[in-house]
Amino acid sequence: xxTLHNKFxxxxxxxxxxxxxxxxxxxxxxxxxxxxxxxxxxxHNGALAHNDIEKKTGEKFDRVTIYRxxxxxxxxxxxxxxxxxxxxxxxxxxxDECSKGHHHDNHVHFVCDICNVTYCLDSVxxxxxxxxxxxxxxxxDVVVTGRCKNC
Amino acid sequence: xxTLHNKFxxxxxxxxxxxxxxxxxxxxxxxxxxxxxxxxxxxHNGALAHNDIEKKTGEKFDRVTIYRxxxxxxxxxxxxxxxxxxxxxxxxxxxDECSKGHHHDNHVHFVCDICNVTYCLDSVxxxxxxxxxxxxxxxxDVVVTGRCKNC
DNA sequence: TAATTATTTGCAACTTTGTTGCAAACCTAT
DNA sequence: ATAGGTTTGCAACAAAGTTGCAAATAATTA
Ligand SMILES: [Mn+2]
Ligand SMILES: [Mn+2]
Ligand SMILES: [Zn+2]
Ligand SMILES: [Zn+2]
Numbered sequence: 143x144x145t146l147h148n149k150f151x152x153x154x155x156x157x158x159x160x161x162x163x164x165x166x167x168x169x170x171x172x173x174x175x176x177x178x179x180x181x182x183x184x185x186h187n188g189a190l191a192h193n194d195i196e197k198k199t200g201e202k203f204d205r206v207t208i209y210r211x212x213x214x215x216x217x218x219x220x221x222x223x224x225x226x227x228x229x230x231x232x233x234x235x236x237x238d239e240c241s242k243g244h245h246h247d248n249h250v251h252f253v254c255d256i257c258n259v260t261y262c263l264d265s266v267x268x269x270x271x272x273x274x275x276x277x278x279x280x281x282x283d284v285v286v287t288g289r290c291k292n293c
Numbered sequence: 294x295x296t297l298h299n300k301f302x303x304x305x306x307x308x309x310x311x312x313x314x315x316x317x318x319x320x321x322x323x324x325x326x327x328x329x330x331x332x333x334x335x336x337h338n339g340a341l342a343h344n345d346i347e348k349k350t351g352e353k354f355d356r357v358t359i360y361r362x363x364x365x366x367x368x369x370x371x372x373x374x375x376x377x378x379x380x381x382x383x384x385x386x387x388x389d390e391c392s393k394g395h396h397h398d399n400h401v402h403f404v405c406d407i408c409n410v411t412y413c414l415d416s417v418x419x420x421x422x423x424x425x426x427x428x429x430x431x432x433x434d435v436v437v438t439g440r441c442k443n444c
Numbered sequence: 445t446a447a448t449t450a451t452t453t454g455c456a457a458c459t460t461t462g463t464t465g466c467a468a469a470c471c472t473a474t
Numbered sequence: 475a476t477a478g479g480t481t482t483g484c485a486a487c488a489a490a491g492t493t494g495c496a497a498a499t500a501a502t503t504a
Pocket of ligand 2: 373375385398400402412413414
Protein backbone atom coordinates (compact mmCIF):
# COMPACT_ATOMS: atom_id res chain seq x y z
CA UNK A 143 0.00 0.00 0.00
CA UNK A 144 1.55 3.25 -1.15
CA THR A 145 1.69 6.18 1.24
CA LEU A 146 1.35 9.80 0.20
CA HIS A 147 3.85 12.08 1.88
CA ASN A 148 3.47 15.79 1.38
CA LYS A 149 3.60 18.43 4.08
CA PHE A 150 -0.15 18.96 4.11
CA UNK A 151 -1.34 15.46 4.62
CA UNK A 152 -0.28 12.36 6.45
CA UNK A 153 -3.01 10.22 5.02
CA UNK A 154 -2.46 6.94 3.25
CA UNK A 155 -3.77 6.67 -0.26
CA UNK A 156 -6.47 4.39 1.07
CA UNK A 157 -7.75 7.13 3.37
CA UNK A 158 -7.79 9.54 0.45
CA UNK A 159 -9.68 7.10 -1.69
CA UNK A 160 -12.14 6.52 1.10
CA UNK A 161 -12.78 10.25 1.41
CA UNK A 162 -13.46 10.54 -2.30
CA UNK A 163 -15.60 7.45 -2.08
CA UNK A 164 -17.74 8.81 0.73
CA UNK A 165 -18.48 11.91 -1.32
CA UNK A 166 -19.23 10.03 -4.52
CA UNK A 167 -21.37 7.48 -2.74
CA UNK A 168 -23.53 10.36 -1.58
CA UNK A 169 -23.78 11.99 -5.01
CA UNK A 170 -21.65 14.91 -3.95
CA UNK A 171 -19.08 16.41 -6.26
CA UNK A 172 -15.56 16.10 -4.98
CA UNK A 173 -14.34 19.59 -4.09
CA UNK A 174 -11.41 20.91 -2.06
CA UNK A 175 -13.50 22.14 0.83
CA UNK A 176 -15.49 18.94 1.16
CA UNK A 177 -12.36 16.81 1.02
CA UNK A 178 -10.53 18.96 3.54
CA UNK A 179 -13.41 19.05 6.01
CA UNK A 180 -13.95 15.31 5.77
CA UNK A 181 -10.21 14.82 6.30
CA UNK A 182 -10.40 16.90 9.48
CA UNK A 183 -13.16 14.70 10.84
CA UNK A 184 -11.24 11.55 9.94
CA UNK A 185 -7.99 12.63 11.56
CA HIS A 186 -9.57 14.27 14.61
CA ASN A 187 -10.76 11.74 17.11
CA GLY A 188 -13.85 13.49 18.43
CA ALA A 189 -16.42 16.06 17.51
CA LEU A 190 -15.76 19.40 15.85
CA ALA A 191 -17.67 22.67 16.03
CA HIS A 192 -18.00 25.03 13.12
CA ASN A 193 -15.44 27.25 14.77
CA ASP A 194 -12.88 24.44 15.17
CA ILE A 195 -13.08 23.80 11.46
CA GLU A 196 -12.68 27.46 10.66
CA LYS A 197 -9.50 27.57 12.74
CA LYS A 198 -8.09 24.29 11.49
CA THR A 199 -8.53 25.27 7.83
CA GLY A 200 -6.99 28.71 8.32
CA GLU A 201 -8.29 31.24 5.83
CA LYS A 202 -8.56 28.61 3.17
CA PHE A 203 -12.36 28.51 2.88
CA ASP A 204 -15.12 30.99 3.32
CA ARG A 205 -17.18 30.78 6.47
CA VAL A 206 -20.31 30.36 4.37
CA THR A 207 -18.82 27.40 2.56
CA ILE A 208 -18.12 25.68 5.86
CA TYR A 209 -21.68 26.24 7.02
CA ARG A 210 -23.03 24.86 3.78
CA UNK A 211 -20.68 21.90 3.75
CA UNK A 212 -21.67 20.92 7.29
CA UNK A 213 -25.36 21.23 6.41
CA UNK A 214 -24.88 19.07 3.35
CA UNK A 215 -22.97 16.42 5.29
CA UNK A 216 -25.67 16.28 7.96
CA UNK A 217 -28.40 15.91 5.33
CA UNK A 218 -26.51 13.13 3.59
CA UNK A 219 -25.89 11.25 6.83
CA UNK A 220 -22.11 11.69 6.72
CA UNK A 221 -21.95 13.53 10.04
CA UNK A 222 -24.37 14.00 12.92
CA UNK A 223 -24.92 16.87 15.34
CA UNK A 224 -24.39 16.71 19.09
CA UNK A 225 -26.24 19.11 21.39
CA UNK A 226 -24.10 20.31 24.31
CA UNK A 227 -24.96 21.99 27.60
CA UNK A 228 -23.01 25.11 26.62
CA UNK A 229 -25.10 25.24 23.50
CA UNK A 230 -22.53 25.04 20.76
CA UNK A 231 -23.44 22.53 18.05
CA UNK A 232 -20.74 19.98 17.43
CA UNK A 233 -20.47 17.50 14.59
CA UNK A 234 -19.01 14.01 14.38
CA UNK A 235 -18.66 11.36 11.68
CA UNK A 236 -21.50 8.91 11.35
CA UNK A 237 -21.07 5.19 11.07
CA ASP A 238 -21.72 3.66 7.70
CA GLU A 239 -25.32 2.77 8.45
CA CYS A 240 -26.42 6.39 8.34
CA SER A 241 -27.79 7.66 5.09
CA LYS A 242 -29.70 10.54 3.56
CA GLY A 243 -32.26 11.75 6.05
CA HIS A 244 -31.87 8.62 8.13
CA HIS A 245 -29.49 8.76 11.04
CA HIS A 246 -28.79 5.82 13.31
CA ASP A 247 -26.42 7.35 15.80
CA ASN A 248 -27.98 5.87 18.88
CA HIS A 249 -24.96 6.25 21.10
CA VAL A 250 -24.17 8.36 24.12
CA HIS A 251 -21.99 11.49 23.85
CA PHE A 252 -19.49 12.67 26.41
CA VAL A 253 -18.23 16.23 26.77
CA CYS A 254 -15.14 16.66 28.94
CA ASP A 255 -15.28 19.64 31.29
CA ILE A 256 -11.52 19.89 31.39
CA CYS A 257 -10.10 19.30 27.90
CA ASN A 258 -13.42 20.11 26.25
CA VAL A 259 -13.16 17.14 23.87
CA THR A 260 -16.47 15.63 22.77
CA TYR A 261 -16.52 11.84 22.41
CA CYS A 262 -18.90 9.58 20.53
CA LEU A 263 -19.17 6.62 22.90
CA ASP A 264 -20.07 4.12 20.22
CA SER A 265 -20.11 1.28 22.70
CA VAL A 266 -22.65 2.94 24.98
CA UNK A 267 -26.11 2.54 23.55
CA UNK A 268 -28.77 5.14 24.30
CA UNK A 269 -30.81 3.86 27.26
CA UNK A 270 -34.54 3.25 27.14
CA UNK A 271 -36.72 6.02 28.59
CA UNK A 272 -40.26 5.45 29.87
CA UNK A 273 -42.21 8.50 28.88
CA UNK A 274 -45.58 9.50 30.35
CA UNK A 275 -48.78 8.59 28.52
CA UNK A 276 -49.11 10.34 25.16
CA UNK A 277 -45.49 11.21 24.50
CA UNK A 278 -44.08 9.55 21.36
CA UNK A 279 -40.28 9.70 21.09
CA UNK A 280 -38.54 9.94 17.74
CA UNK A 281 -35.01 10.81 18.91
CA UNK A 282 -33.20 10.48 22.22
CA ASP A 283 -30.07 12.54 22.88
CA VAL A 284 -27.95 11.60 25.86
CA VAL A 285 -25.09 13.98 26.61
CA VAL A 286 -22.89 13.22 29.60
CA THR A 287 -20.58 15.89 30.97
CA GLY A 288 -17.64 15.17 33.23
CA ARG A 289 -13.98 14.22 33.28
CA CYS A 290 -12.72 12.14 30.38
CA LYS A 291 -10.30 9.22 30.39
CA ASN A 292 -7.37 11.49 29.48
CA CYS A 293 -7.91 14.19 32.09
CA UNK B 294 -57.01 34.20 50.12
CA UNK B 295 -57.33 37.46 48.22
CA THR B 296 -56.90 37.48 44.46
CA LEU B 297 -55.30 40.30 42.51
CA HIS B 298 -57.21 41.17 39.36
CA ASN B 299 -55.70 43.60 36.97
CA LYS B 300 -55.36 43.14 33.23
CA PHE B 301 -51.66 42.34 33.45
CA UNK B 302 -51.68 39.58 35.95
CA UNK B 303 -53.91 36.73 36.96
CA UNK B 304 -51.79 35.71 39.90
CA UNK B 305 -53.05 35.24 43.43
CA UNK B 306 -51.35 37.27 46.13
CA UNK B 307 -49.76 34.06 47.29
CA UNK B 308 -48.02 33.62 43.96
CA UNK B 309 -46.79 37.17 44.13
CA UNK B 310 -45.45 36.66 47.61
CA UNK B 311 -43.75 33.47 46.52
CA UNK B 312 -42.03 35.30 43.67
CA UNK B 313 -40.71 37.93 46.04
CA UNK B 314 -39.70 35.21 48.42
CA UNK B 315 -37.73 33.29 45.82
CA UNK B 316 -35.75 36.41 45.02
CA UNK B 317 -35.10 37.34 48.64
CA UNK B 318 -34.19 33.80 49.60
CA UNK B 319 -31.45 34.01 46.98
CA UNK B 320 -30.15 37.39 48.14
CA UNK B 321 -31.40 39.10 45.02
CA UNK B 322 -32.95 42.53 45.14
CA UNK B 323 -36.56 42.57 44.04
CA UNK B 324 -36.78 44.43 40.74
CA UNK B 325 -39.42 44.74 38.06
CA UNK B 326 -37.55 42.70 35.48
CA UNK B 327 -36.75 39.86 37.84
CA UNK B 328 -40.31 39.70 39.10
CA UNK B 329 -41.76 39.79 35.60
CA UNK B 330 -39.44 37.10 34.24
CA UNK B 331 -40.07 34.83 37.21
CA UNK B 332 -43.80 35.37 36.72
CA UNK B 333 -43.49 34.29 33.10
CA UNK B 334 -41.81 31.06 34.14
CA UNK B 335 -44.46 30.40 36.80
CA UNK B 336 -47.43 30.95 34.51
CA HIS B 337 -45.92 29.24 31.46
CA ASN B 338 -46.00 25.49 31.75
CA GLY B 339 -42.77 24.59 29.98
CA ALA B 340 -39.39 25.98 29.10
CA LEU B 341 -38.69 29.42 27.67
CA ALA B 342 -35.92 30.66 25.43
CA HIS B 343 -34.40 34.09 25.70
CA ASN B 344 -36.35 35.09 22.64
CA ASP B 345 -39.69 33.92 24.07
CA ILE B 346 -39.13 36.14 27.07
CA GLU B 347 -38.23 39.10 24.90
CA LYS B 348 -41.49 38.69 23.01
CA LYS B 349 -43.66 38.08 26.06
CA THR B 350 -42.35 41.15 27.85
CA GLY B 351 -42.78 43.39 24.83
CA GLU B 352 -40.38 46.31 24.79
CA LYS B 353 -40.50 46.55 28.54
CA PHE B 354 -36.95 45.46 29.29
CA ASP B 355 -33.64 45.73 27.53
CA ARG B 356 -32.29 42.63 25.84
CA VAL B 357 -29.18 42.88 27.95
CA THR B 358 -31.21 42.90 31.13
CA ILE B 359 -32.93 39.69 30.10
CA TYR B 360 -29.59 38.02 29.37
CA ARG B 361 -28.24 39.09 32.74
CA UNK B 362 -31.38 38.08 34.61
CA UNK B 363 -31.34 34.60 33.09
CA UNK B 364 -27.64 34.20 33.93
CA UNK B 365 -28.27 35.26 37.51
CA UNK B 366 -31.21 32.89 37.87
CA UNK B 367 -29.16 29.97 36.56
CA UNK B 368 -26.29 30.76 38.93
CA UNK B 369 -28.64 30.95 41.89
CA UNK B 370 -30.35 27.68 41.00
CA UNK B 371 -33.72 29.27 40.28
CA UNK B 372 -33.84 28.04 36.68
CA UNK B 373 -31.89 25.43 34.73
CA UNK B 374 -30.86 25.24 31.09
CA UNK B 375 -31.99 22.59 28.63
CA UNK B 376 -29.84 21.74 25.61
CA UNK B 377 -31.89 21.05 22.49
CA UNK B 378 -31.04 19.40 19.18
CA UNK B 379 -31.71 22.62 17.29
CA UNK B 380 -29.27 24.33 19.57
CA UNK B 381 -31.36 27.01 21.17
CA UNK B 382 -30.89 27.21 24.93
CA UNK B 383 -34.10 27.00 26.85
CA UNK B 384 -34.69 27.62 30.53
CA UNK B 385 -37.13 26.16 33.03
CA UNK B 386 -37.88 26.61 36.72
CA UNK B 387 -35.93 24.43 39.12
CA UNK B 388 -37.47 22.54 41.96
CA ASP B 389 -36.79 23.82 45.42
CA GLU B 390 -33.83 21.56 46.05
CA CYS B 391 -31.63 23.47 43.62
CA SER B 392 -29.40 26.13 45.06
CA LYS B 393 -26.49 28.37 44.22
CA GLY B 394 -24.08 26.44 42.00
CA HIS B 395 -25.80 23.17 42.85
CA HIS B 396 -28.45 21.94 40.50
CA HIS B 397 -30.41 18.75 41.04
CA ASP B 398 -32.55 18.65 37.96
CA ASN B 399 -32.11 14.98 37.20
CA HIS B 400 -35.15 14.62 35.01
CA VAL B 401 -35.67 13.98 31.34
CA HIS B 402 -36.64 16.77 28.94
CA PHE B 403 -38.99 16.45 26.00
CA VAL B 404 -39.07 18.76 22.98
CA CYS B 405 -42.14 18.47 20.77
CA ASP B 406 -41.39 18.52 17.05
CA ILE B 407 -44.83 19.82 16.25
CA CYS B 408 -45.84 22.46 18.82
CA ASN B 409 -42.23 23.06 19.83
CA VAL B 410 -43.07 23.09 23.55
CA THR B 411 -40.29 21.88 25.86
CA TYR B 412 -41.41 19.83 28.88
CA CYS B 413 -39.61 19.04 32.10
CA LEU B 414 -40.72 15.45 32.72
CA ASP B 415 -40.25 15.58 36.46
CA SER B 416 -41.55 12.06 36.86
CA VAL B 417 -38.99 10.55 34.49
CA UNK B 418 -35.66 10.23 36.26
CA UNK B 419 -32.46 10.37 34.23
CA UNK B 420 -31.42 6.77 33.47
CA UNK B 421 -28.12 5.26 34.53
CA UNK B 422 -25.40 5.19 31.89
CA UNK B 423 -22.49 2.77 31.98
CA UNK B 424 -19.49 4.70 30.73
CA UNK B 425 -16.24 3.14 29.54
CA UNK B 426 -13.28 2.87 31.92
CA UNK B 427 -11.90 6.27 32.92
CA UNK B 428 -14.93 8.47 32.19
CA UNK B 429 -16.34 10.21 35.30
CA UNK B 430 -19.80 11.72 34.80
CA UNK B 431 -20.85 14.87 36.61
CA UNK B 432 -24.02 15.68 34.67
CA UNK B 433 -26.29 13.67 32.41
CA ASP B 434 -28.62 15.46 30.00
CA VAL B 435 -31.35 13.42 28.36
CA VAL B 436 -33.34 15.25 25.71
CA VAL B 437 -36.10 13.38 23.94
CA THR B 438 -37.61 14.76 20.75
CA GLY B 439 -40.93 13.64 19.31
CA ARG B 440 -44.66 14.23 19.47
CA CYS B 441 -46.07 15.48 22.75
CA LYS B 442 -49.27 14.48 24.50
CA ASN B 443 -51.13 17.49 23.04
CA CYS B 444 -50.16 17.05 19.42
C1' DT C 445 -38.60 59.28 56.72
C1' DA C 446 -34.53 60.95 54.52
C1' DA C 447 -29.89 60.28 53.30
C1' DT C 448 -26.34 57.04 52.08
C1' DT C 449 -24.62 53.05 49.87
C1' DA C 450 -24.86 49.10 46.97
C1' DT C 451 -26.98 46.95 43.10
C1' DT C 452 -29.26 46.84 38.82
C1' DT C 453 -30.62 48.80 34.50
C1' DG C 454 -30.44 50.77 29.82
C1' DC C 455 -27.74 52.42 26.28
C1' DA C 456 -24.12 52.33 22.95
C1' DA C 457 -20.84 50.03 20.75
C1' DC C 458 -19.04 45.85 19.55
C1' DT C 459 -18.20 40.69 18.51
C1' DT C 460 -19.73 36.34 17.08
C1' DT C 461 -22.75 33.40 14.71
C1' DG C 462 -25.72 32.33 11.07
C1' DT C 463 -28.43 33.43 6.47
C1' DT C 464 -29.33 34.81 1.54
C1' DG C 465 -28.71 36.22 -3.45
C1' DC C 466 -25.81 36.22 -7.08
C1' DA C 467 -21.89 36.07 -10.36
C1' DA C 468 -17.63 33.64 -11.05
C1' DA C 469 -15.22 29.34 -10.52
C1' DC C 470 -15.29 24.62 -10.55
C1' DC C 471 -16.65 19.72 -11.29
C1' DT C 472 -18.79 16.13 -14.12
C1' DA C 473 -20.35 14.01 -18.05
C1' DT C 474 -20.57 13.99 -22.98
C1' DA D 475 -12.54 20.14 -25.19
C1' DT D 476 -17.09 21.72 -24.33
C1' DA D 477 -21.54 22.39 -22.18
C1' DG D 478 -24.49 22.07 -18.11
C1' DG D 479 -25.15 21.75 -13.49
C1' DT D 480 -23.14 22.48 -8.94
C1' DT D 481 -20.40 24.80 -5.65
C1' DT D 482 -17.90 28.69 -4.04
C1' DG D 483 -16.75 33.36 -2.38
C1' DC D 484 -18.28 37.81 -1.77
C1' DA D 485 -21.24 41.30 -0.04
C1' DA D 486 -24.77 42.56 2.60
C1' DC D 487 -27.58 41.48 6.15
C1' DA D 488 -29.96 39.53 10.51
C1' DA D 489 -29.79 37.46 14.90
C1' DA D 490 -27.52 36.38 19.16
C1' DG D 491 -24.52 37.49 22.73
C1' DT D 492 -20.92 40.58 25.38
C1' DT D 493 -18.87 44.64 27.79
C1' DG D 494 -18.17 49.28 30.01
C1' DC D 495 -20.26 52.88 32.03
C1' DA D 496 -23.45 56.48 33.69
C1' DA D 497 -28.14 56.93 35.37
C1' DA D 498 -31.85 54.83 37.90
C1' DT D 499 -33.47 51.95 41.42
C1' DA D 500 -33.41 49.10 45.66
C1' DA D 501 -31.58 48.17 50.23
C1' DT D 502 -29.52 49.88 54.29
C1' DT D 503 -28.50 53.14 57.71
C1' DA D 504 -29.22 57.03 60.43
MN1 LIG E 1 -21.77 10.66 17.91
MN1 LIG F 1 -36.21 20.66 33.49
ZN1 LIG G 1 -10.79 15.56 28.87
ZN1 LIG H 1 -46.53 19.24 21.00
